Amino acid sequence: MKKALILAAVLGLSACSTIYEQDTRSAKTELSDTHLAMEVAGIVNKPPYRGDTRVNAVSYDGKMLLIGQAKTEALRSSLVQKVREINGIETIYDQIRIKPPLSLGDVSKDTWLTTKVKSALIGSKKLNNVNIKVITEDSEVFLLGYVTYEQANEATEIARNISGVKQVIKGFQYYEPQQQPAQ
Known part of the structure; x- marks a missing residue:
């Protein structure tokens, strides 16, 4: 049982990552x-939520995606x-869906x-050195980051064309091409 919980935690975290580390x-x-x-994770892991929910929280600049x-x-x-x-x-x-929590097999598929x-x-030249966080939950792909509109559209189209993706949800913050994001 303990091994299954550790495996589930690792798989859950691995379904959320960025394409560049900047x-x-x-x-x-x-x-x-x-x-x-x-x-948020502390709240989710206590009654009445533990066992009846499976919720991941992603925070970016104080904005929380559930x-x-x-x-x-x-x-x-x-x-x-x-x-x-x-x-x-x-x-x-x-973005919490009303349905039973995903199985370990579903989490693996999302990963x-x-x-x-x-x-x-990563293979797109238009997205060279762009920091985009990719999170997949129940075959829905969430894209997050600080990008131009052109980069957002490129990333969205790429993700939409991946076999198995049900939906792509954009959660980008935008900047104008002449502006450089703060480093």
Whole structure:
């Protein structure tokens, strides 16, 4: 049982990664975002959510993306309300689906889809050195990062054309091409 939980945790984390390791956030902001995501994980792993939800939290500049599943609308609503009470979260993007939590097989499939999408994005010359976070949940691909509109469209089209992807959801912040993102 313990091995299965560790494997599930590793697979869950591996379905969320970036195609390049550069990050435009300051170290303080990165640390704050990590702390916020850990606070959400702490809530999800306690009753009444543990076992009846599978929710991952991704924070970027104080904006929180919640993805996963909750068995009931009441659980989803209650969880989102608890997350709203966390100091430091500016905006919540609720992408929690009302359905039973994914199986380990489904999580493995999402990890494979993330790998395929990342590989395809890396192969694009238009996305050279662009930091895009790819998260896959139940065959839905979430793309996050600080990009131009052209880069967002390119990344979205690439992800949409990967076999097995049901839907692509953009969560980008945009800058004008003449601007360079802060390093």
